[in-house]
Amino acid sequence: MRNELLSPAEMAEADRLAIAAGPLDGYGLMQRAGEAVAAMVLARYPAAKKVHVLCGPGNNGGDGYVVARLLAEAGVDVELWAEGKQKPGSDAALASEACNLPVNHIGHCYPEAGDVVVDALYGAGLSKDISQHALAVSGVSSAERVPVISIDLPSGVSGETGQMRGHFDAAVTVTFARKKPGHLLMPGRRVCGEIIVADIGIPDSIIDQLKITTFENTPDLWLRWYFPRTAIDAHKYKRGHVAVFSGGSSATGAARLSALAAARTGAGAVTVLSPGNAMQVNAAHLTSIMLRKADTIEDIAEYLAERQPSAFVLGPGFGIGERARAFALRLLQQNRVYDYDRGIELWGIVLDADGLTSFRDNPDTLFEASHRALAPPLVFTPHEGEFARLFPDIARSKKQSKLAKARAAAQRANAVIVYKGADTVIAAPDGHAAINANGAPWLATAGSGDVLAGIIAGLLAQGMPPFKAACAGVWIHAEAGRRFGPGMIAEDLPLAIVPVLHELIENQPDLR
Ligand SMILES: NC(=O)C1=CN([C@@H]2O[C@H](COP(=O)(O)OP(=O)(O)OC[C@H]3O[C@@H](n4cnc5c(N)ncnc54)[C@H](O)[C@@H]3O)[C@@H](O)[C@H]2O)[C@@H](O)CC1
Ligand SMILES: [K+]
DSSP, X not given: OOOXXXXXXXXXXXXHHHHHHOSOOHHHHHHHHXXXXXXXXXXXXXXXXXXXXXXXXXXXXXXHHHHHHHHHHTTOOEEEEEOSOOOTTSHHHHHHHTOOSOEEEGGGOOOXXXXXXXXXXXSTTOOXXXXXXXXXXXXXXXXXXXXXXXXXSOTTBOTTTOOBSSOOOOSEEXXXXXXXXXXXXXXXXXXXXXXXXXXXXXXXXHHHHTOOOEEEOOGGGTHHHHSOOOOTTOOTTTTOEEEEEOOOTTSOHHHHHHHHHHHHTTOSEXXXXXXXXXXXXXXXXXXXXXXXXXXXXXXXXXHHHHHOOSEEEEOTTOOSSHHHHHHHHHHHHSOOOEETXXXXXXXXXXXXXXHHHTTTTOHHHXXXXXXXXXXXXEEEEOOHHHHHHHSHHHHHOSSSOHHHHHHHHHHHHTSEEEEOSTTOEEEOTTSOEEEOOOOOGGGOSTTHHHHHHXXXXXXXXXXXXXXXXXXXXXXXXXXXXXXXXXXXXGGGHHHHHHHHHHHHHHTOGGGO
């Protein structure tokens, strides 16, 4: 199954195009949807005492009537509960006519332990808070540990934003053709349970026509064509040279975490650029990673001229203030360098943590610099607080999803935005965006973000395009954390990414 994410409006358009192309009409698609759900219920819950099917007034409810009919035909004890008025002549009305079971009002539905609930109240067409009756059934189901199978989305979850207007806690959500952003964005993702994408006969060629620019962040998005290939004749500087700015003598660990992560990700050489007063403490902790003094803008200019590094990390532990601003703006004055032979961008900048917060009072100076035509590629890695400091108006919006916010920020900043969290969104200035879904709570630990910045820089340094490098970095970081599990601290992460990298490379013969 491919990894595009379709908004409810895009899904409706896919439906329309599929129906126009035939052979299935809307009612036919509804049959296929209902069949997929009924088959899943039969397979997973063969011993259910009773299956309660809750049907809303729209097509989501229509799917529910198909499920109820098919389960009853298979000999299952089914009770049908409905709310709302159907449009006469609609596919949903046809589906309810084809289902001969008695219809009860949802207000009387009390599922008991051993039963199963099929939630077909609202899907993509949700427009208001779900009813008190619906909430009551959801509450009883949770209390009685009755598994809920939601069709398309747990009713109450917006497919566009993942926001909830009252909700069901699904054990399984069965959706059709592709997932929607609301399946992966919080808080919606938390209540979807396992997500199954069923094929109901909408071909990939129809999805292609929609020119989708939102994706689930999976290796399909970046592995095959963009992941760095380590040439057999690779020279260490050809594999990219990452420079990481260190903070002062009492704040050097963050930079070393980034540096180590960049090295583990395959950068051929890594240098920590340290203030003079922190040289000793950095030297005491570095072995393969190089160390160089960089106190002033002149030191940076000299370094740039001498070593031509291919990626920078500025921010982790660096300290907030004028020095961070001056260093960032100096790097942005450098022209981008494109290697036409290899078809790759030769360097880029990851701005993280203090590197972002330093611009809270005058973000426009940063955005002006990043919009200069020849400015090097830029990746920002803000968590929620840092995002709000740099993009206060965008952060405040109540209407926009995290996805829309990341996109708006990417355009304004002319930078790839990695908007971190349990549902990290990666957005590029050209409108492409991805939502990450392989994370785990263990990643929320001090220093984890420093490692992420280093991984992304390591990939940038090897010529990976910035949006792809950011997506790959986020996925690899999350995968390493997920596999390591409880007890992980940031120091473990650079090593934990190694088996993930091995597996990625082994699964792609042309990367070996
Ligand atoms: N996308 C696809 O490929 C297919 C979609 N189908 C189903 O069609 C669904 C979308 O159908 P619709 O567009 O009819 O939308 P819904 O069935 O989600 O809801 C629409 C109806 O519910 C009302 N409504 C929405 N929220 C309400 C609330 N909180 N309280 C009371 N009334 C509310 C609306 O006014 C409208 O009458 C999908 O979620 C999916 O289940 C399938 O039938 C077939 C194929
Ligand atoms: K639903």
